[in-house]
Amino acid sequence: MTAPCLTSALFTDLYQLTMMQGYFFNGLHTQEAVFDLYFRRLPFEGGYAVWAGLEPMLDTLEALRFSEDDLAYLGTLGQFRPEFLAALREWRFSGQIEAFAEGDVVFPHEPLLTVTAPLWEAQLIETMLLNTLNFQTLVATKAARCVLAARSSPHGGEVLEFGARRAQGPDGALSAARAAFVGGASATSHVEAGQRFGIPVSGTHAHAWVESFPDELAAFRAYAKLYPDSTVLLLDTIDTLRSGLPNAITVARELRAAGHELRGIRLDSGDLAYLSRTARAELDAAGFPDVKIIASNDLSEAVIAGIISEGGRIDVYGVGTQLATAGGPGGGALGGVYKLASLGGVPRMKLTGDPGKASLPGVKHVWRASEQNGKQAGEQLQWDVLTLGGAPQAAQRVSDPVNPLRSAPIPAGLNWQPARQTVMQGGHRTAPARTLTDIQAFSARQLARVATETRRLLNPHIYRVSLAPDAAGLRQRVMEDLQAQHTK
Numbered sequence: 001m002t003a004p005c006l007t008s009a010l011f012t013d014l015y016q017l018t019m020m021q022g023y024f025f026n027g028l029h030t031q032e033a034v035f036d037l038y039f040r041r042l043p044f045e046g047g048y049a050v051w052a053g054l055e056p057m058l059d060t061l062e063a064l065r066f067s068e069d070d071l072a073y074l075g076t077l078g079q080f081r082p083e084f085l086a087a088l089r090e091w092r093f094s095g096q097i098e099a100f101a102e103g104d105v106v107f108p109h110e111p112l113l114t115v116t117a118p119l120w121e122a123q124l125i126e127t128m129l130l131n132t133l134n135f136q137t138l139v140a141t142k143a144a145r146c147v148l149a150a151r152s153s154p155h156g157g158e159v160l161e162f163g164a165r166r167a168q169g170p171d172g173a174l175s176a177a178r179a180a181f182v183g184g185a186s187a188t189s190h191v192e193a194g195q196r197f198g199i200p201v202s203g204t205h206a207h208a209w210v211e212s213f214p215d216e217l218a219a220f221r222a223y224a225k226l227y228p229d230s231t232v233l234l235l236d237t238i239d240t241l242r243s244g245l246p247n248a249i250t251v252a253r254e255l256r257a258a259g260h261e262l263r264g265i266r267l268d269s270g271d272l273a274y275l276s277r278t279a280r281a282e283l284d285a286a287g288f289p290d291v292k293i294i295a296s297n298d299l300s301e302a303v304i305a306g307i308i309s310e311g312g313r314i315d316v317y318g319v320g321t322q323l324a325t326a327g328g329p330g331g332g333a334l335g336g337v338y339k340l341a342s343l344g345g346v347p348r349m350k351l352t353g354d355p356g357k358a359s360l361p362g363v364k365h366v367w368r369a370s371e372q373n374g375k376q377a378g379e380q381l382q383w384d385v386l387t388l389g390g391a392p393q394a395a396q397r398v399s400d401p402v403n404p405l406r407s408a409p410i411p412a413g414l415n416w417q418p419a420r421q422t423v424m425q426g427g428h429r430t431a432p433a434r435t436l437t438d439i440q441a442f443s444a445r446q447l448a449r450v451a452t453e454t455r456r457l458l459n460p461h462i463y464r465v466s467l468a469p470d471a472a473g474l475r476q477r478v479m480e481d482l483q484a485q486h487t488k
Helices: 014-025 054-063 068-076 082-088 119-124 126-150 169-182 191-197 207-211 216-226 240-257 272-285 301-309 436-448 469-485
Strands: 032-038 096-099 113-118 158-161 232-234 264-267 292-295 316-319 337-343 365-371 381-387 397-399 407-409 414-418 421-425 464-467
Touching (some): 032 126, 068 082, 126 169, 126 316, 126 436, 158 169, 169 191, 207 216, 207 232, 216 232, 216 240, 240 272, 264 272, 272 292, 272 301, 381 414, 397 469, 407 464, 464 469
Parallel strands (some): 158 316, 232 264, 264 292, 292 316, 381 464
Antiparallel strands (some): 032 113, 032 337, 365 381, 397 407, 397 464
16 A cells, blocks of 8 residues: 555656766766755645655655666667766665655745755756655645635535546556545545555446436436445436436435435536535435535535535535646646755855745755644644754744845744654665555644634735744855856
């Protein structure tokens, strides 16, 4: 029940390998490099992101090798010398990784993951890190938003992942199912994802089932006979309220007479708020208050919130396209980047002409503050601060990572803890892999610690991420040095 693990070191961009060869022949490849992985803008115009994909990435790094077939292929490209290819035969990742725990809530401009390794090792893994972590973080965040929307109903609600048919290829479907579970989805329709990750699987039947029988009632009866304790009936093949719902109630009565109960009905088109209200009233009147109402049909967090605001009575939301593709405003891709912060002990910085894209130099620590009430489980997250050393101190003036002119003093009474931990040392995990169920539960606890105003779907409050004076001072010095070098 482990995540898919990339094993080919060729899962990279060509320029990573050409740079590696350049480092090798210039004697730079063994210098200690520090790279930070972070993003600059939150997805979905939201207030937080859910960090996902770390555990399968650690599996990948432990197993990463250049096979003989890999080396033979590189030899055919005409760009790589025999000495370099021979060195790649013994290449292994031997570095250290500091990272937020998978499932944690994360924010822009803070290093979510820091790699410390020989330069050519740290360089090679950039593409696979960004590929895995960007996508799964994006989908986990989308799932969390859908789950929070569903649970805002006074009647409760849960989310299922239904997106395999619309996902970006087989790997995308599997990764999306995994990430959606991290973000709070309770099950997936994807059977291989269920088998591989231990995620509960869920599903009903398609319109083709109803169309394959002489009439809708015959189709419902046949399905109930085959699955008497797990029957969920799709109502809209003909007419949801005039055909599907009456036939479902007929089958519910027949199941009960035989000692079973109808599990649920599914609505897949039309005005879901109106249809679910009407179906709930008729099911209750017929004596079936426990029959669940499941909805599908291009759902998103915004659609779910709209259904609830209109009095919809849906119990389970099957979210497909919008979840597996992480669609919607501000979605599509997470702009995570991977930037050199130090080489051979010397801070490095990308200055660029766009202040918003400048990187932060030096080896940084991330500290997270919560209310100092002695009950960490119930504490609300308050502030993340990047330092070069110890925890921030009360009354210190910290600044915005993008705009140094925007600053604020740290108030007293905050409880500061390291936000990240060492998850890999010497190329090996520092702890056994966590189960996906544990990651999901941890993520739910962390989301509950985020202020309601930051979690809301529209116009969320901005969670504060700041630079301590030492980190801000280093940035200023490195920036001035770079400007001086290029203005002589």
